[in-house]
Amino acid sequence: MTTTHLDLDAVALDGAPLNSAAPDAIALDATGPVATLTLGTGRRLNALRPDDWAALARDADSLAGREDLRAVVIRGGGGVFCSGSDLREWDGATQEEVSESFAGMEAALQAVEDIPVPTVAVVEGFGTGAGCQLALACDLQLVNRSAKIGMPIGRLGLLVPATFATRMSLLIGPGRTKELLYGGRLLPAPEAHQMGLITTLVEDGAVDDSLTELLAQWDGLSAASLRASKAAVNYGLTPLVQPARRAPQGAACDPDEFAWRLDAFLNRHRPHASR
Template identity: 45%
Template structure:
């Protein structure tokens, strides 16, 4: 199989192993947190793969043993409200591109999937976690206001009660608890995770592609009322005073 890195930049790499595409998030620094421009590149990469015609499944992995710690907060230091809002809009566009993608997208999670990294995983069709991995939304402490779309992804998988607990407290779930809660499908020892993901991807690509696409559309149709309801949201992304105080504390 050929493997061709994309030109999207060092923080996002796409390799084609037809009929499977692999997207690697980050370069191992900042726990693979992404700045706003890279979320847009992720959105466009997903859309291009969906339109290419030869890709039948996509896997998302993080670089160097962690998945994604969310957004690169250093670009928010001293930033105005418009810059922060733009960053969150870029993230959400990437998540929605995954959800709209007509082919299955699988998240292979090592290390931490937190904040926007958690949302990235939840937007995927399937999630497999290393035993040592953790997932959650520790965003309230930063002054980030949970959007309806953020909440809806978690509620759809884990239900409202656990979603409230995780959003209110910022607690991260370990892999076993995440699977029990419905936030992931399977957890395995670190060394076995890649092989398991490869088996599932192979099984997907062995099915008739039209039937797989129809299955994804059918599941998406059941979620459509909730997803559409979250599109119209006038809430700001952050409580600005709390957010600025947090940024000043984290990046003095």
């Protein structure tokens, strides 16, 4: 099959030049009662490699065991949250290798969800693909008004796992989730907030102040009460969440279309490439 053009947004899944440097390793600041996990430095829109997802899972697991912790903040460096997985890792990959990558992503997302204290995603710029899922894996999302968030992975022939769909359905319902996944578009932050996909819309430039105010509110509450509140809500959702977590992992990509769709996307972003 020949393709000359895919109607993909320039930043829908990656957006940075392919010859730019990969983001730095996941940085964890856990010196106080509020831990902060920072993704990359903004380069390549903080697209994460398999090793980065594994590091995120390890850091989240380490935080889950800390009795003195009150909250966890997850944000991206360089004024952008996360554009998902680094697509270059899948150039020439087999279906099995893509499935292994998805398993690594999901392990990290569940590790974040299993942190017993309140978690906040600070979303600036873009939260796309698995980056969107990471934001939704947190309890709350503080999102800049100019940011965009969504799951356009269908345009690459990637297959949405049950866990990804369930995270969205719990927030906006199955109908809205299907509409977004079928359309493969990115949502402006105000629209995402209006439909309930994100919890808090923040004016550009005010995200740090908003985060400080939120953490200050929690600082005046019982740490045990905060943990109990999270556990109580999560317990009620268990019958909806656990079937998706336990579902056998199927194929992660379209066997017929993924390779050429990914190739077309990568070549479109590779300098001096021609189709």
